Amino acid sequence: MIAPHRLSVKFFFEELSIDVESFIPVFHRWIRENVVPNELLLDVADYKHIVDGPAILLVGLEADYVVDLTDAKPGLLYVRKRDAGSDLSDALGTTLSQALNGVKLTETDVELKGKLKLRTDAAMIVLLDRLNYPNSANGDGAAATAAQTQLSDDLAPLFGDDATVTRVDNDAREPLTFELHAPSAPDVDALLGQLGSVG
Amino acid sequence: MSNIGWKDVLADEMSDDLAHEIDIFEGQMELMGQGKLDEKVFAETRLRRGVYGQRYDNGQRHDGFESRELDFEEKERIKGPDTLWHAPGMQRIKVPGGGLTADQLDVLAQVADEYSDGILHVTTRQDFQLHFVHIEDTPDMMRRLASVGITTREACGNSVRNVTCCHLAGVCQTEVFDATPYSEAYAQFLLGHDDVQDFGRKFKPAFSGCEAEACGLVMMHDMGYLAQIREVDGKPKRGFKVFVGGGLGTVPHQAKVLSEFTPEEEILPQTQAVARVFARLGEKRNRNRARIKFLVAKLGIEEFRRLVDEERKTLPHDDRWTAYLDTLPHYEEKPTRPPTFLNGQVHSSEFNQWLETNVYAQRQEGYSVVTVNLPLGDLTSQQTWELADIARKYVGDNVRTTVEQNIVLRWVSDSDLPSLYEELKAIGLGDPGAGTIVDITACPGTDTCKLGIASSRGLAGELRTRLTVKSASLPDAIKDLKIKISGCFNSCGQHHVSDIGFFGNSRRSGNFKMPHFQVILGGKWRDNAGSYGLAVGAVPSKTVPEVVDTITSRYVEERTKGETFQEWIGRIGKKEARNIIQPYMQLPAFEQQPEFFSDWGDPRVFSLGDIGIGECAGEVVSLFSMEISPAESEAFEAQIALDENDPARADDLAYSSMLKAARALVRTQFLDVGDSPDRIVQEFKSRFFDTELFFDQYAKGKFGQYLLDRHSNPNPNPDNDSAHRLIEEALLFIEATHACESRVGGNVLVEI
Ligand code: HEM
Ligand code: SF4
Numbered sequence: 001m002i003a004p005h006r007l008s009v010k011f012f013f014e015e016l017s018i019d020v021e022s023f024i025p026v027f028h029r030w031i032r033e034n035v036v037p038n039e040l041l042l043d044v045a046d047y048k049h050i051v052d053g054p055a056i057l058l059v060g061l062e063a064d065y066v067v068d069l070t071d072a073k074p075g076l077l078y079v080r081k082r083d084a085g086s087d088l089s090d091a092l093g094t095t096l097s098q099a100l101n102g103v104k105l106t107e108t109d110v111e112l113k114g115k116l117k118l119r120t121d122a123a124m125i126v127l128l129d130r131l132n133y134p135n136s137a138n139g140d141g142a143a144a145t146a147a148q149t150q151l152s153d154d155l156a157p158l159f160g161d162d163a164t165v166t167r168v169d170n171d172a173r174e175p176l177t178f179e180l181h182a183p184s185a186p187d188v189d190a191l192l193g194q195l196g197s198v199g
Numbered sequence: 200m201s202n203i204g205w206k207d208v209l210a211d212e213m214s215d216d217l218a219h220e221i222d223i224f225e226g227q228m229e230l231m232g233q234g235k236l237d238e239k240v241f242a243e244t245r246l247r248r249g250v251y252g253q254r255y256d257n258g259q260r261h262d263g264f265e266s267r268e269l270d271f272e273e274k275e276r277i278k279g280p281d282t283l284w285h286a287p288g289m290q291r292i293k294v295p296g297g298g299l300t301a302d303q304l305d306v307l308a309q310v311a312d313e314y315s316d317g318i319l320h321v322t323t324r325q326d327f328q329l330h331f332v333h334i335e336d337t338p339d340m341m342r343r344l345a346s347v348g349i350t351t352r353e354a355c356g357n358s359v360r361n362v363t364c365c366h367l368a369g370v371c372q373t374e375v376f377d378a379t380p381y382s383e384a385y386a387q388f389l390l391g392h393d394d395v396q397d398f399g400r401k402f403k404p405a406f407s408g409c410e411a412e413a414c415g416l417v418m419m420h421d422m423g424y425l426a427q428i429r430e431v432d433g434k435p436k437r438g439f440k441v442f443v444g445g446g447l448g449t450v451p452h453q454a455k456v457l458s459e460f461t462p463e464e465e466i467l468p469q470t471q472a473v474a475r476v477f478a479r480l481g482e483k484r485n486r487n488r489a490r491i492k493f494l495v496a497k498l499g500i501e502e503f504r505r506l507v508d509e510e511r512k513t514l515p516h517d518d519r520w521t522a523y524l525d526t527l528p529h530y531e532e533k534p535t536r537p538p539t540f541l542n543g544q545v546h547s548s549e550f551n552q553w554l555e556t557n558v559y560a561q562r563q564e565g566y567s568v569v570t571v572n573l574p575l576g577d578l579t580s581q582q583t584w585e586l587a588d589i590a591r592k593y594v595g596d597n598v599r600t601t602v603e604q605n606i607v608l609r610w611v612s613d614s615d616l617p618s619l620y621e622e623l624k625a626i627g628l629g630d631p632g633a634g635t636i637v638d639i640t641a642c643p644g645t646d647t648c649k650l651g652i653a654s655s656r657g658l659a660g661e662l663r664t665r666l667t668v669k670s671a672s673l674p675d676a677i678k679d680l681k682i683k684i685s686g687c688f689n690s691c692g693q694h695h696v697s698d699i700g701f702f703g704n705s706r707r708s709g710n711f712k713m714p715h716f717q718v719i720l721g722g723k724w725r726d727n728a729g730s731y732g733l734a735v736g737a738v739p740s741k742t743v744p745e746v747v748d749t750i751t752s753r754y755v756e757e758r759t760k761g762e763t764f765q766e767w768i769g770r771i772g773k774k775e776a777r778n779i780i781q782p783y784m785q786l787p788a789f790e791q792q793p794e795f796f797s798d799w800g801d802p803r804v805f806s807l808g809d810i811g812i813g814e815c816a817g818e819v820v821s822l823f824s825m826e827i828s829p830a831e832s833e834a835f836e837a838q839i840a841l842d843e844n845d846p847a848r849a850d851d852l853a854y855s856s857m858l859k860a861a862r863a864l865v866r867t868q869f870l871d872v873g874d875s876p877d878r879i880v881q882e883f884k885s886r887f888f889d890t891e892l893f894f895d896q897y898a899k900g901k902f903g904q905y906l907l908d909r910h911s912n913p914n915p916n917p918d919n920d921s922a923h924r925l926i927e928e929a930l931l932f933i934e935a936t937h938a939c940e941s942r943v944g945g946n947v948l949v950e951i
Pocket of ligand 2 (some may be wrong): 642643644645648649650651652655683686687688689690691692813
């Protein structure tokens, strides 16, 4: 299946005992120290004035890292904007490993360590491509169903055979969205290892 | 793999004109990619499509310690002088008069999350901006916008920018009449008009329904229109008092009266005449003096008026000048619900507070305008489609953006106000305080603007948070003061016309630079931006919240009964005003207060290293260069059509590209050639072919003959071979046009 225009994965905070503002200096330091060598990090955008939205963004060329408060579910959202891969599986692999790398960077950051924890037993996956992956009402839903099967197949080896990928019943204007639920929370390093990322 | 793109999917939903323009832009991008377009021409071309540069797009960024190179790929690829192709940019989306439909909101929301960072930003001229957009995504984004009737054309560049209009027009208590349909007709008439393509600088028009309120801000615009009714032959006649040459920026000018009363049927031709005078006599080289305000000041308003009147007499008649007037009697907005009244019930104090500041009783009984107070002008994609649904439920398509970076819902039936409030609150858009001291205006500043010096948005966010906390206890006298902030002297945040305004600058302390804001006091928002404030001194950015407290406390203590803030500042004078802020003007050393050396919301040690070349002025390129470029793009499209085995289309495009090139050449001598192929060919023939100006030493008239032949002998059934030949001919013809222009150019003779 075709790689979506953009693909995002959000992992949710289990704990977050700091203000979102604290991410601003951290993200600036990440840019300075080039902590994600295979991506070009550009700038930090501060949207904390918006209620329930993407509060702080680390904007990059290939991807954005977002401390996202949408729907009152705080999490670290990784939005892959370009060069994700040649097809959906490929794009998912890239997006997931970079998102998990982001989780690891956040949890182990010198300033953030001990002040937050992200869970790996759930995630939200969004296909930001209304042309190729329209959401419900538009089209016959074939692309959505096929994408769901593909995501389930690709995620089972990582999150266990009992992991489920369910379609979020959102508005037709919203992008096609899935939720991943796993019976247990795999270790981030283990996941990265399986994905073949150095981490 | 699917090969179907938005272009195919939306083919039936876009108007032919918009669809074609976007294809041409895409072709120009392709040519730029191949290095076949001049960088300045391409920069101005994309600016005229609203595709703007953004901070760091020169590939440099200061990280707080040093300026570092950003490792973009293909650094040799550029999209304008010193602007890297792959660096993300800003897209401005034009919204004439701020008018939006619910369907347009839906699409704006969708393009924001697929192509930008999921945030829509309302600007101080009723537009939207999206940031961090990749240029490759812009054609599809434009197509999706075009499918709901939105164009980004001439949102930037040296052209007629968005035509603004009061957000209350049509429902306002004090207006003379509804200026909306006039502003719409005006915007449509000037969009892409031949006479607005050769300006040395941007041109911003505004419409207003009344004199005393602020909404239209006509006094600070290049051209402003104030609704008037006059008695003519015993009958009331509609028209406008017309202003010209206003503008903010480093040197703010109040507009001058061009005419006390221009009857409605004359406003379009008069503007066209102004445009011609500006194109002909306006400064082209020195961009700092190229706005029309400088021309008006240089010539004096009397001489300027005389020139415009002369020009008006020579304009060839155009039916469009008055055609729209016939539709005016039918112009009306439809509420979705019947009028009702809000009475009886007891409401929460929260609701009452919101009601007091965010709700305006319309002239039409039983209806109100609700202001959705957007923090810093921002809303998310999700909020945008949720707002679209709220609009559908309560007001239909009666939605507008405002120059204070908010959105209004018009025609809310009064008894719906409590439930509407609850629904807005549920999506995070129920903030009270619209139009009050907490509703701060700010330009993009150092967040995204290449010219930003200090963080206007960072400061606005900080002030908003602090003032909101104490808003309930603020004395009435200061609740309604306006704060407006620009990141530099260019005044995009309109700081000159606020009670308390700020613009970013910098001062040195020891070896370090410290972000500062110049304090501007006593500007007037009402009376259509009636007067500009006084600059009283610069204070460190980090002291601004205290400075605001100090100034407002002094005002509360000292004001006499009923004295406005402007009157108070006028009374105490500049010297005393400066004394008030004097204690904050001392600069601590870095070691004493290191936090003073970074800006709000940005922990990096402050530097000016990120300032780049702004694109506010666009590139001054010749009219010919701008007009020949679409011809090249069309010839390129013709080649693609041929590759796709569509000779008929290829033939048509190749012919059309020759016409465009010929037209560009003719217009170096004769602006009014119009669009008819016969006329273009006839003018080309008599001016360039018969005179042999077009001839070159070796080929003589051969290349010109290609156009003449194709025009008089179209091929009814072009096949691949004939189309291929015609494309070759078109390319040679376009080359010859370039050559001819450079031989004869520089000697441009404008005939009317
Ligand atoms: C020398 C360069 C510039 C000058 C002199 C300038 C001046 C102005 C002025 C005076 C206004 C507002 C008032 C009016 O309506 O006239 C304005 C609007 C605006 N400016 Fe600038 N500007 C410049 C460059 C920029 C740049 C580089 C940006 C960065 C994005 C920017 C962003 C804006 C925005 C968002 C608005 C509201 C405009 C709209 O929607 O059309 N400006 N500009
Ligand atoms: S005022 Fe200055 S910083 Fe703000 S948008 Fe305009 S040019 Fe940029």
